[in-house]
Amino acid sequence: MRILLVEDDAELAQLLALGLRNESYAVDLAGTYATADMLLRTNDFDVACFDLGLPDGDGLELVRRLGTDPELRRPVRTLILTARDAVADRVAGLDAGADDYLVKPFDFAELTARLRALARRKDMHDATLRVGDLTMDLAAHRVWRAGRELRLTARELSLLRYFMHHAGEVLSAEQLLEHVWDANADPFTTSVRVILYRLRRKLGDPLPIVTIPGAGYRLVTP
Structure with missing residues (x-):
């Protein structure tokens, strides 16, 4: 499974990427809105994980564009990873087209469990x-x-x-x-x-x- 991880905290991004690669996932990193936009134009991803507070744009807007911009290659599934924990934020994220929403800080084991759940939803497989x-x-x-x-x-x-x-x-x-x-x-x-x-x-x-x-x-x- 190939994952796009959009996260502006470089240290957190590297830690998550290392952990996911150890779990046998392929991971591409994007620390900005512009980099994520470029990668989504040129690569196919099974799952894209979006932080919302990016230095050059709002990740939520990028999630919305996946459903409307023909130049972007829509990932099979999308997961929002953010510190925005209000109910209104969760509703906005899911309404924007995300398949799941995980609030920071989170346990790495929960992240991998949610990725497995998204894969099952895609392929209709169990564990x-x-x-x-x-x-x-x-x-x-x-x-x-x-x-x-x-x-x-x-x-x-x-x-x-x-x-x-x-x-x-x-x-x-x-x-x-x-x-x-x-x-x-x-x-x-x-x-x-x-x-x-x-x-x-x-x-x-x-x-x-x-x-x-x-x-x-x-x-x-x-």
């Missing part, structure tokens, strides 16, 4: 993904194949999760870079192939992720 003999516990970050637990790195877990959300679909390397890696990824590297090789080796035979020549990769469904 456990199952494809064939693969099972993934989204909350505990654990994976089993045919009852055998696999030890995956955060990136391998994130890659497998994306495949499981899109089981049976052909996914190009560009799609995988877009949703599993963040803006720091170099599209000219072999990052996808290297991590995919490691993941396949851990999954074992028969390989559940197959290569489609000239097109990409597919997680085989039963």
